[in-house]
Every structure is written in C-alpha cells, then in structure tokens.
Amino acid sequence: MMIFDELINKQVKAMAPSGIRKFFDIASSKEGVISLGVGEPDFITPYHIREAAMHAIKNGKTFYTANLGLLELRQEICNYYLRRFDLNYSPTDECMVTVGGSEAIDIVLRALLNEGDEVILPTPSYVAYAPIVEMAKGKVIELTMKEESGFKLKREELQKAITDKTKAIVINFPSNPTGGIMEYDDYLELVDLIKENNILVISDEIYAELTYDKKHVSIANIPELKENTIIINGFSKAYSMTGYRIGYILAEKQLIRMFNKIHQYTIMCACTSSQFAAIAAAKNGDKDIEEMYTSFKQRRNYIVKELNRIGLKTHLPEGAFYVFPSIKSTNMTSNEFCEALLDKENLALVPGSAFGKDGEGYVRISYAYSLDEIKQAIERLERFLKSL
Ligand SMILES: Cc1ncc(COP(=O)(O)O)c(C=O)c1O
Structure with missing residues (x-):
C-alpha cells in the first residue's frame, strides 16, 4: 500500500480547510437547516x-x-x-x-x-x-x-x-x-x-x-x-x-x-x-445589477435592524452582502456560538474566526438569501439567544 502522507506537499498538509465550507458541509447533511453561510447571490442569472x-x-x-x-x-x-x-x-x-x-x-x-x-x-x-x-x-x-x-x-x-x-x-x-x-x-x-x-x-x-x-x-x-x-x-x-x-x-x-x-x-x-x-x-x-442591488439593500436594512433588536450589536455594512454582528455579549467563542446554534436551532452561520484571529467575537451572516429565509433565521436566532 502506498503511504500518501509522505508524498503530499508539507504546506498543503498543514493547510486548514475553509471554515466556511466546514459549517456548510454539516448544514447540508442535516434536515431542516437554514443556512445563511454562503456568499452566493440567490438570483438565477438574468x-x-x-x-x-x-x-x-x-x-x-x-x-x-x-x-x-x-x-x-x-x-x-x-x-x-x-x-x-x-x-x-x-x-x-x-x-x-x-x-x-x-x-x-x-x-x-x-x-x-x-x-x-x-x-x-x-x-x-x-x-x-x-x-x-x-x-x-x-x-x-x-x-x-x-x-x-x-x-x-x-x-x-x-x-x-x-x-x-x-x-x-x-x-x-x-x-x-x-x-x-x-x-x-x-x-x-x-x-x-x-x-x-x-x-x-x-x-x-x-x-x-x-x-x-x-x-x-x-x-x-x-x-x-x-x-x-x-x-x-x-x-x-x-x-x-x-x-x-x-x-x-x-x-x-x-x-x-x-x-x-x-x-x-x-x-x-x-x-x-x-x-x-x-x-x-x-x-x-447594468439594469440587472440595479435590480439585485435594490433587493440586497432591502435585506440589509431589514437584517441589521432585526439583529440589533434581538440584542446582537451589528455595525451597518456599507457594502457587499454580509453582516458581521458581535457575539461578545454571549461570552462564547464564535465557533462555540455557531456549533450550538446549528445544534439547537438548525441555523448555520460562519464563525468570525474563519476570517482570521481578528474575526473572533463575531459571526458572519450572508443575506444573499430570500427575505423569507432571513426572517425565519432571525426567529431562530432570537430563540437561541433567549435560551442562553
Ligand atoms: C472577497 C472575494 N474575493 C473573491 C471571491 C471569489 O469569487 P469568484 O472566484 O467566484 O470570482 C469571493 C467569493 O466569495 C470573495 O468573497
């Protein structure tokens, strides 16, 4: 039998898999999960x-x-x-x-x-x-x-x-x-x-x-x-x-x-x-960009308002389709927070630590999802925060 381990480049072996994919993979293997994990627009290409x-x-x-x-x-x-x-x-x-x-x-x-x-x-x-x-x-x-x-x-x-x-x-x-x-x-x-x-x-x-x-x-x-x-x-x-x-x-x-x-x-x-x-x-x-932009802006305004309402301090993002709320008030690491949230409420977010050590204390939420999914996600998140 070949010993592949000895044949692989050291740096590739040491490379950690993407923290985003890890949560996405768990989420896709569970029933009833809402994932706001992936940064991919939900519109069909024009x-x-x-x-x-x-x-x-x-x-x-x-x-x-x-x-x-x-x-x-x-x-x-x-x-x-x-x-x-x-x-x-x-x-x-x-x-x-x-x-x-x-x-x-x-x-x-x-x-x-x-x-x-x-x-x-x-x-x-x-x-x-x-x-x-x-x-x-x-x-x-x-x-x-x-x-x-x-x-x-x-x-x-x-x-x-x-x-x-x-x-x-x-x-x-x-x-x-x-x-x-x-x-x-x-x-x-x-x-x-x-x-x-x-x-x-x-x-x-x-x-x-x-x-x-x-x-x-x-x-x-x-x-x-x-x-x-x-x-x-x-x-x-x-x-x-x-x-x-x-x-x-x-x-x-x-x-x-x-x-x-x-x-x-x-x-x-x-x-x-x-x-x-x-x-x-x-x-x-150009007009397609305009239409998607209008929808993203509506979602951004909604999610930022809701996250602040349920007690997660959230900076107003001025671009892209992500919010990065602070979870410091929960005293959990971002990984613990995301694992518990997925386990208890079937909601997948990405731990801030996936984006470097400065991301600790935050989670990333993508709002490239329908308003309906975002609303359900907020309900789950609110219930989770109340249970802590
Ligand atoms: C900041 C940033 N750069 C680059 C990419 C790669 O995008 P693509 O290879 O689809 O053009 C992404 C995808 O999520 C991204 O968020």
Missing part, C-alpha cells in the same frame, strides 16, 4: 446572459480563446470599468480574463512572491488570501481593521505593518466578511506610505457593485496609485454568475504579461461559453 452562453454553444463557439480571453470581452470589461468606476485600462495589454476572481488571486500572488516576501493582510479578511500567500512561500502580516473604525484600513495600522520585506497588500473593499468600504479620502491618507515603500496593492473589488449609500471608489482612482494597483474583479457577485467562473485582472501591462505566463500553462483560457455570457453581462447588464 436570461439574456444565459442566452448568450447557449447561443455560443449552439453556434459552435466551443474552442479555446486567446489566453488573455476574448478580445471582445476584454473590450467590454474595460468599457465597463470606465463607465462605472471612471478607470481607463487597455483591453489589449492591461486586462486578462481568469477563472473567477479565485484564479486571479492565485496567479497574482504566485507571480509576485519570492520566498519570505511579506504580504500585508488587513483582517478580518476573505478566507482564500492567507493560504494562497503561504502556498506562494510568502509571509502573511495581519493588520487589524477595527469595528470602531468602521472596519476600514487605517494609516497608523498600515505604517506599523510595513517592513523592508513588504511586497504587497491585499485589500478587499467592500469587504467580505465585514461589509466595510473605503472612500477616496481614506485612500488618500495611504498614498505616501505605499509610494515610498514601493508596495503593490492587490485590490479585490468583487463586491464593487454593492455599495449601498456611497459609490464604490477603487484605490486606483487615486492617480498616483493606479500603477501600484492590481485590480481583481469578476462576474460572480454582480451578475449572479458564480457557476460561470469568469473573473479578470486589470493592471499595468508588464504585470499582466507575467500573470499570463502562469495562466497560459495552468488554465489556457477561461471557459469559452462563459466568456460569451460575460460579454452580454458587461455590455447589457
């Missing part, structure tokens, strides 16, 4: 987008595309970024199409990091960044974003985290899991630190279309920082296209050339029919 994918398949568009993706798609992505966020990128050499934002995060970090390079990670943060930095032999330097500061990245904290080994910082605004956003003036305070220390900013803007009260600002909107910024975005969240697996990178052309080297050997190109669907989305999907 018909004209699905139709574009079907049309591509029917018409035999079933071959590889250029490694960077269909030129027409890159053109539409660049048009979209200019139209919606006032940023100008060239479709021929400053844009590449990836398999979701997920592939983009992976190839960007692998292309940049040498062993021991430090990557600053403001936390609580999306679960994929730290394991991928580590797989790329980089070192994660966590930086706390505090609730009192609206879960924003603050200059003083960034300054403390920078060393002569700092290569990049990964930011994600609007944030998964906190819903925090950054505004133009918040970014302005960071300019000299980033410039003087020659730091690259990996800006994951996958929730850019979901800012509720203020328009999304990219750090690349600060003219001096555009060349430092690598934008990662995708179609999953804005158009409810998670299964299509289309994301993209916008960055300076020398960087795109390097990212494309890894992409061409590991992926070749993103799924062709999905690329055609993405063209339809970027070209004609």
